[in-house]
Amino acid sequence: MEEKKVIEDVKINKYSVACTIVASMISIIFGYETGVMSGALVLIKIYFKLNDTQIQVLGGIINFCALVGALSAGRIADHIGRRYTISLASIIFFCGSLVMGFAQNYRVLFTGRCLAGIGVGFALVIAPVYSVEISATNNRGILSSLPEIGISIGILLGYISNYVFKNLALDRSWRVMFLIATVPSIGLALGVLLMPESPRWLVMQGHLGDAKTVLSEVSNTKEEAQSRLHDIKLAVGIESNCDNDIVTLKQQTGGKGVWKELLLRPTPPVRWVLLAAIGIHFFEHATGIEAVILYGPKIFTKAGVKHDKLFLANIGIGLTKLVFITASTFYIDKAGRRRLLLTSVGGMIVALSALGFALTIVHQSHDQKVVWALWLSIATCYLYVMFFSIGLGPITWVYSSEIFPLKLRAQGASIGVAVNRATNATVSMTFLSSTNAITIGGAFFLFAGMSVLAWIFFFFFCPETKGRSLEEMEQVFTRSNKSRNVDNELPTVQK
Template sequence: MAGLNAEKDVNPSSQPSAEKTLADFDPQKKPKRNKFAFACAILASMTSILLGYDIGVMSGAAIYIKKNLQISDTQVEILAGTLNIYSLVGSAAAGRTSDWIGRRYTIVMAGGIFFVGALLMGFATNYAFLMVGRFVAGVGVGYALMIAPVYTAEVSPASSRGFLTSFPEVFINAGILLGYVSNFAFSKLPANLSWRFMLGIGAIPSVFLAMMVLAMPESPRWLVLQGRLGDAKRVLDKTSDSKEESQARLADIKEAAGIPQECNDDVVQMTKKSHGEGVWRELLLHPTPSVRHILVCAIGIHFFQQASGIDAVVLYSPRIFEKAGIKSDTDKLLATVAVGFVKTIFILVATFLLDRIGRRPLLLSSVAGMVFSLATLGFSLTIIDHSHERLTWAVALCIAMVLLYVATFSIGMGPITWVYSSEIFPLRLRAQGASMGVAVNRVTSGVISTTFISLYKGITIGGAFFLFAAIAAVAWTFFFTCLPETQGRTLEDMEILFGHFIKWRSALKEAKLKDANAKAKANANGAETQSKAQIQLPTSSVAITSA
């Protein structure tokens, strides 16, 4: 009896051990969204409102600036589009600044610079004064565009990085909508006051944004590069889904930064601080095959995002609706509010799909929708242009295609550009690599927005959109051929996907095969551990019974 009772006592104690061993290899549940990382991403990404507001508000303000200051269409083009060129200064400087003073204080700088620019534009007395304000605001926009996605990518856990890194695009769209609403709200004021209120009111949110950002922690990856391992660990503990993930992320960052794993917060003096020295040499002069592939993908996706005409549609939507047959200024501004609303709704949809569907499927379906809508918009505008009477169906089709275009852009091409380019660069190259992508983005946007009126006067407005449709078709081919899927990969594990250009699929298969082999080996070890536990069980029972 004693032996039987002892055996009963032993079996239950050993069973949980075996069950635990098996449970270790069960599929893990999707972790809950990290609220602290979510809050950090929200605060950092809100700086992107600055660009969106400026794009949206200038589309309507230009109508009243032209009337009040008596400027030409060419001057309107320069006024509207050169902010994107000026933002090059900010995006180029932001890479080095963020490596020097940190990601967080760079975001504060972006808000401060834009504040000054908005005030200068609001109080401008002539065209030259207005252009000075545009330059200052453009520098602030460049800082914000580069740093927000980089900070968000570095602070986000892998499980929700796509969702969180899409927030800058969400807030760009929110800013555009606010700009459109501001246009409509101030449109009833006299012409000499309306555009000043439209532009100057942008100074208010920039102050609050700069103050709120001070409550954020610094990027853990930047902290590691400065040798502040203890601070980095504390941030990672807060922004990771689990303690184990926090430890793994810290180990990966150390490895990427070239810091020995045995270094910790007690031996910080052993680590080498980095302020971005030698990065341009690694990016441009002597890049590895993987870095070269990454650079081509980052520059390519930024170029095609703007070359497919999004700023032409958003910035000149009142003119497009005028060409479609809407004559009243109020009706045109009201139609642009609808554009901003649709754009914002669909970017919100995209944020929830990025980590579920993946980057490639969303991007390719988005660009395919853009090709269709741009071609159909070109067709409808051409029909209207050659008709001597009002064609209601063509006007309705034109408006529907503008809305479809901004919807398909926002569900993929818009957010994925910022997500993808901020997550694929290696740690040391990330800030300045991302700034190169933003620079290309702003140059292309500047060229499109400063030449659109001249372009449609030269090849007709329908021809301009046929051209954008052709560029979008080339973009689809480039994305399908060269861009690998990055969903679920850690930032330190990206380089394995790159370096083969059009042959990236074979490299991905090899990586998946290695992962499968590693899991199979882990399962085999687990099964062996379980078998040993079952063999040891009767032995212990016999020993107790004999006793």
């Protein structure tokens, strides 16, 4: 039996781009919170007279709190919709930034950081899910990469904020850095209400008329909109010839029963999807990116960069990440997820091994400067960020958001994000301690080893999803189709 293919125009719909850009604003705020903390920690440590353990806890606690946000966001997004969930995340960010900016002691600062962490969990779940659900198959890769580009923009803005405000009085500098984030947070909380709701969520609620209206706006042709609606209705269990604007669904669609289908009684395809999502989220941070983003100044200090140049070196990291993630988005739909992923991780193995070697030489030289090793440390640090940004960074969010079946997507994505934040927290809260125990070079050799495991996992467990509609993903993750789906590049019929 011939499979039905979605009829889509190759052009990217401008309205869907605008919607995804607005949704990605929440990722910019999250990225800013991550990037600004890198330099703020240096100032906060001096202001509150903190030790390395307190700094590690403050830096990493945002990720443990993000677990709460991530595990809550999926159910909330299924209940109130994707759009209102983005607005809620913005309000949480606003409160967290406000508390951190006016903190008078370590405990209050810690509380504000936790609030921001809950917002992080919401942002990491809802921005990719909304972007995936609003996009057409042919351009889903580039549009659903926009939240990751947003994170990179935010990180870079955080680094720039560090550099611009570092010379203010000590009791003002880091406060201003945090308070700046309140402005876009409240703006997005209001502005996101002008966006349309996800058409897939609307169909799950039985609002076919509203979904049809949204699809007509985010599709280039009437035929494409009808074809997309047809596939969504079949995925939800609505007869394709149903023309009612509102229908009553037999099954609950507010997110109830999803955990059982994901964790207790998953079908073989869902079990494989969950394994792939958990694996890609785990390896994104187990390979060390948070160590570079959060503790860049520490690494550059070890590499011999002078104190007055640390923040500039950090800006270089942020700029590298943004440039290469942006470049990679134009190839995700052409080259495919799997090819970029394996290339990216392969390059990371080489870069991390060289970085570990160079930092080991610097460490063993003690007070004697080994110039070539210093330069190699800096170059390989940037090279590692480059390879991460062309594949593993953006594809983690695209891949994990598109592979779950519609009913399971929001809460399935929240499980992946929870694993992501737990791994991130573990790395960020143990990195300084591990460098003391096994040296900073040894820590990056450990990340190189994790990258090898990541490459093996992606090779065997992550089939290609390029060219497949969201409603076809269960077929992609069917064991009987594994051999032909590992490298499949099924084209969609283009008008």
